[in-house]
Amino acid sequence: MRYHLLPLLLTTALAATSAAAQKLDPSMIQNGSDIPAKWQAPEAGYDYEKRVVEIPMRDGVKLHTVIFIPKGASNLPMLLERTPYDADRAKVRKLNLRDTVGALDREWVDDGYIIVFQDIRGKYGSEGKYVMTRPPIGPLNPSKTDDTTDAYDTIDWLVKNIKESNQRVGMIGSSYDGWTVTMALLGPHPALKVAAPESPMIDGWMGDDWFHYGAFRQVNLDYFAGQTTKTGKGDDVPRPGTDDYQTFLEAGTAGNWAKRHGFDQLGFWNRLSAHPAYDAFWQLQALDKHVVAKPSKVPTMWLQGLWDQEDMYGAVMTWEALKAKGLTGNNHLVMGPWYHSQVNGNAERLGPFKWKGDTAADFRRNVLIPFFNTYLKDQKPAEPLPPVLIYNAAENHWDKFADWPGTTQLTPLYLQANSGLAFQPAAAGEDSYVSDPAKPVPFLAPPLEFGDRSRWTTWLLQDQRALSTRTDVLSYKTPVLTSPVTLQGAPIADIFAKTSGTDGDFVVKLIDVFPPFVAEQPEMGGYELPISLDIFRGRYRQSFEHPTAIPAGEVQEYKFRLPTVNYVFKPGHRIMVQIQSSLFPLYDRNPQTFVPNIFFAKPEDFQKATISVQRGTAGASSVLLPVVPASTALK
Template identity: 70%
Template sequence: MKTAALRSALVSLVCLLSAAAFAASQDSAKVTPDMIQTGSDIPAHWTQPQGNFDYVQREVMIPMRDGVKLHTVILIPKGAHDLPMLLERTPYNASGFVRENSPHMADAVWSGDKDWADGSYILVWQDIRGKYGSEGQYIMTRPPVGPLNPTKTDDTTDAWDTIDWLVKNIKESNGKVGMIGSSYDGWTVAMALLHPHPALKVAAPESPMIDGWMGDDWYHYGALRQINLDYFTEQSSVKGSGKPVPRESYDDYTNFLEAGSAGDYADAHGFKQIPWWNRFAAHPAYDAFWQLQALDKLLAAHPSDVPTMWLQGLWDQEDIYGAVHAWEALDKAGHSANNHLVIGPWWHSQINRSAWNLGPLKWPGDTAAQFRQRVMIPWFNHYLRDTALATPLPEAMIYNAVEQHWDNFNNWKPASEQQLTPLYLQANMGLGFEQAGSGDDSYISDPAKPVSYLPRPIPVDNEDRWRTWLVQDQRFVVDRPDVLSYTTPVLTKTVWVQGAPIADILAKTTGTDGDFVVKLIDVYPGTDPTDPTMGGYELPVSLDIFRGRYRKSFSDPSAIPANVVQEYKFRLPTVNYEFKPGHRIMVQIQSTLFPLYDRNPQTYVPNILFAKPSDYQKATVTIEHGAEGHSAVLLPMVAGAGGGN
């Protein structure tokens, strides 16, 4: 008790002394004028000391011919003189390409530009019209001046005016410009090539948006890639970065299925406010709206002499169509000398990131970094810095994912010139190079239970699954009754395929419309001692979807006559692939790939985007491989294994 009382007394004494000390300090404190801030603690102008920076950053507004000014970010290595400029025009925020406040240029830029930020290039990024810091009105992939664009400006003139300003005002440059960019930014490169400025000496459109209806972002052969509707709100709802469509469910399969048609989904989320959606939705077929802005056709009609490297990925989940078709159109027009095709083992835009693997497929090194450093940058240097090339760039470079090396081709043939070997569907779910057996196989396609393109659930924000869905093991659908799987016997010799396979499907349906998904698959042996997880893996090599109403004409759709055999013939993505001994080849056929693509109601309606719930009907689809037609996948086969020609 005495101890407790003593402790209490000591605490009281300490408190009294502390209070007295605080009162004394208050009495002695004097407030001086420098202690009081009446305005904001944020200065009107802030200048960061950059004496230790190895570059100078400038932000300018470059005037276009109609007076509109475009926000442009320029990084110039300190002490630079006679350096070339690398230009990228983007709707994705030019300021965002300088991601870090670092004194070192290579550390300041985003990953895709680090190899270029070694002090030998002036780097330039520009916001296109109407986006982020640029003036003017934004129009999604603004069509070239002409019937769809009655103004006097487009992304061709804007690129010309930008380059003209740069070579006249950036005194540290040598007056030479290269252009680079992927996806939408690849589209801006392609637009610049329609009428290039004389100072544009080299270009690399990477996975460019070339034809949004035929096979890039918006449609594939008329089937809507509806999960890209998020992009419409992200790009077109505000000048800066918009938000994706809000979701009720974690699983996008549920979200789109419950919404009904794509048009119902869009209407429910305010899309009628977006002019781009209204134009888009009014043109579901390949009419003048799409044809007049198909850049492969425009580039062939107005070819440039600018050395150009057309790049894309073998498993590009967004723009697998554009680069190869632009190159083929230019080659056919007689301009292969200055145009080169590169197809790497990449997902969309992976050329600008690390690429040690693509999902479960592993490569011997970072294939993207190796290509940038060993091929792409030396090639740009040749035209922009007058350096010698160790070896000329071949007409085409296409990665061999099985042998895991690049194959070079000096006579790569466009799809229209390739010799094709039919791989026939056979009786008893067989597959072979000879017609064998007769008959057909049927399945019921039910729009209420569409086949998913990934195992469920399919969250909207899982970027890794989206990037690699084209290499997803297809065993997750092989047992569905609405998926037909035809398989060869175990191969005893290599089947080497170089080019674009063609699906040639003879089928009838009880509906009056319908879609056909065809997949060319490499079935691995049941066990793999080097990687057990790949035992029995069913790897998609090439796949696509075709909307049946366009079997006769992309611009003039027609109903499918019920229960009458029709031919559905369409091109699959380009490959350079070896089916090895011990493996098998599989062809899968189905009618849905959901929710990536919208559901076909299987009842003919004028515009599938606005199909009504009653329009969605089950249909029995019958695939012929006998007397009524020999369905096949036509393969561009070559002799030998590896190497090129």
């Protein structure tokens, strides 16, 4: 009987279901979709409020701005960062603000700050047109807006509309974001009370991102694709393999690489490649010149890393330019033991160095935030920030200075016969090597990938012993030191050389050679640690703006500044100087034949050249060192 009743039961159930379905309200499916037109997340449980606003600029363009305000906030200062790297980067919301903003801004939250991120115009959520490091209003920017006016208008809106604030703003940011801080200082809003440009992009031709003394940094080709192919983040250029040394060697020139990957569509690449020399295009957007021309009264910390692989030039050069004009009263220089932007992360070590704790976290808590609090909260720090604060990596401590550099006198360290170095001039002579563009000296041992962050961030500290056996690298070193040699300032490479070609590059490295055995750190035995190095394109030896061919076979002087150091060569160590003609593929190859524009050199332009470095009175090649008899650091 149960089986006979089953069809009847099923029929009854279906009829009941149909009747219930007829009673459903179709409006429960809103707008034909289960996704609401606008989702409003409940705010209960969060210890902060997130506000997303589109702040209007003076020309009507609206800039996407994300504001994090602690719950119950009252009379708090605001920390503003203007960025091309996505103001919505804190995409995953946590219940706690310090967890939402992450390690980069956690300490600011702990200290009671309103955090503000803003997309610069034309990037991510902001309206307007994006121009890479948009130049200040003037010959290169005929519009009526730039990052100076945008910062002013943003701060003006914030102080009028964020009622939980105390109407005081500090600006901070690293790299490109350091550029936006510097631009804000050219015409600061009255509410901008303090600023910290960290590793700012100041002069892209002389020594920051794009070139170093005319040699092009090919690592930036991926950056151009990431920044200028989309309003959001673009993709890196695809590779045929995993070795960028071979990939760029096969491409021939940066121009060939760019053309192959469609860069003729990218405005910034077209402008950059049309201006290989330091002409008005670069001079008019070098911010150190603008900062001096329009000095700000905003207390400013110019900050960078001693081994910054991307922007080691801008902060110290801007501070020195201000010093030359007597404008350092409200400007401080800080150089820490860090790679690019490491000040915002963990810094317990750097390459082979092991520090006493986390140097970046300690600096943020004990120096950076108290500096901001002085002007944003009227809280005097336990110890005021000295004019100059620079880490001494050899002795593993911070040094405070009333002035910098420690000396204005430079002591020549002369190249000697038999690969020697000494503080006395050498007998006349020369040392030669053949520079072959087909076999350029690598900046890192191949295979290498620009995207390998661990190697990229520490390449400036890599052991140089592997290069000592190359026949196209000259290595000179002192006898074992019996007393310390203390350097405080920027070394100067002063190389006299002749070449069989009509162009060429010179790379000079100042190196600390460790003893064969180091008891405290055995892996450092014999380590050749670069302290300061850079590259110089020979065609600019007489003028950065007007390049000239090198007269083949004639001795020429190549004199250029190396990065700043605060370092002690200890007894038992040696000082080494290395000279070579390439750092590939980080820097593009010089064809060693003078051509109008190296970006577009032809294969036949690339020729071997014999380089002869001179010693002796007629051509006393040396590195001029800022030697101090004893540290000038404040006690």
